[in-house]
Amino acid sequence: MTTAFTIPGTTRYHLDANCPALDSARLTHSGVFRTTDTADFTPCLVCASTAATEWTLTSENLGELLELVGPSKPHWAPLPAEALGVSTQIDGLTIWAHNGQPRTVARYGDTITRQPGGTWTVTRVEARA
Numbered sequence: 001m002t003t004a005f006t007i008p009g010t011t012r013y014h015l016d017a018n019c020p021a022l023d024s025a026r027l028t029h030s031g032v033f034r035t036t037d038t039a040d041f042t043p044c045l046v047c048a049s050t051a052a053t054e055w056t057l058t059s060e061n062l063g064e065l066l067e068l069v070g071p072s073k074p075h076w077a078p079l080p081a082e083a084l085g086v087s088t089q090i091d092g093l094t095i096w097a098h099n100g101q102p103r104t105v106a107r108y109g110d111t112i113t114r115q116p117g118g119t120w121t122v123t124r125v126e127a128r129a
């Protein structure tokens, strides 16, 4: 058994107790983590060293892609026109304009790709169908 860390209520495991994605998850869940058998969990994209350069954005991996995609922040779902207040619903990742690339939003199901030059592109889920 590999020693890994997970937070109750999440589906991911972390190999590094200092992983920034684990730290972020602590803010939105119970705040405590425990060691676990990895069998029932999915590896965190940040601390499971991987050569991957392409990911499909999901609500499960958003916090990890937020760490991996440097120039990014959560994207808040627009409120219905009649609603008051501020949106508290995250529906994707905003990737800031950088290195000559336009600012773009990846929504759940879209594919985010790190290009060889260090830039990021987003392929819409419907564009791949």
Ligand SMILES: [Zn+2]
Pocket: 013, 014, 015, 016, 019, 020, 021, 022, 044, 045, 046, 047, 048
């Ligand atoms: Zn991690």
